[in-house]
Amino acid sequence: MTAKISYADVEVGTELPGLTVTVTRATLVRYAGASGDFNPIHWNEKFAVEVGLPDVIAHGMFTMAEAIRVVTDWLGDPGAVVEYGVKFTKPVVVPNDDKGAQIELRGKVGALLDDGLVRVDLTATSGSDKVLGMARAVVRLA
Template identity: 55%
Template sequence: MIAFESVPVGTALPSLNLTVDRAQLVRYAGASGDFNPIHFNQRIAEAVGLPNVIAHGMLTMALSARIVTGWIGDPSAVRDLSVRFTRPVIVPDDDHGAALEISAVVGAVDAQARTARVDITAKFEGQTVLGKARCVVQLS
């Protein structure tokens, strides 16, 4: 675990680049029980006004949180995770999938609780897909 004293406000976490493909959407649907067809059926997605199949919002949130859990080294150190969904991640039916660019910076620290709030930015095609994405972690 990371020591509280070594994490000042402004600390940038190592960036993370991830790919979401259709197979991952199917696996997530099975694990979560979210079988909404906008996540796997292009015809249905387009019928409701989407440009194509979109990733589950909670999947996007979970993938984005990996930047924090990878940095902290212990997923059980996460005390809170919150986001607002601002744009969908469009997942094409190809061999490449959708590229997510994740970055994060320590936005605040709490000396009494020995926690840090990490502000996460998740982008797809250069646009932010999560708003107010924040993760509070316990430090040693």
């Protein structure tokens, strides 16, 4: 499949629409149920602190999945993602309140590759922390 965006319509530096995601403890419980990852660092504050974390943290794969939404929303076709990878740099700390944590997600075309492929560089921050590093997707455009 190819994206609805044309290769001719993008250039290096093209910014994708950003996304802000709110993560609450309820979000983590739902994600744990869907993923089967019930590690107590994602729901038990006492346990998380005992193992050296500042508080309960979001699942890394949840953060990764939310970040690629910037790309798939822009493309209109999740099937156009050819490759995707990140490095987890800092956890998203999720307080036990009604506000939760915010993840700010941004994307920018980093390179035009051969055969209609484009590399999109992503940034993901929570508060002042960069929570994903080397977040890159390669996508096939029309």
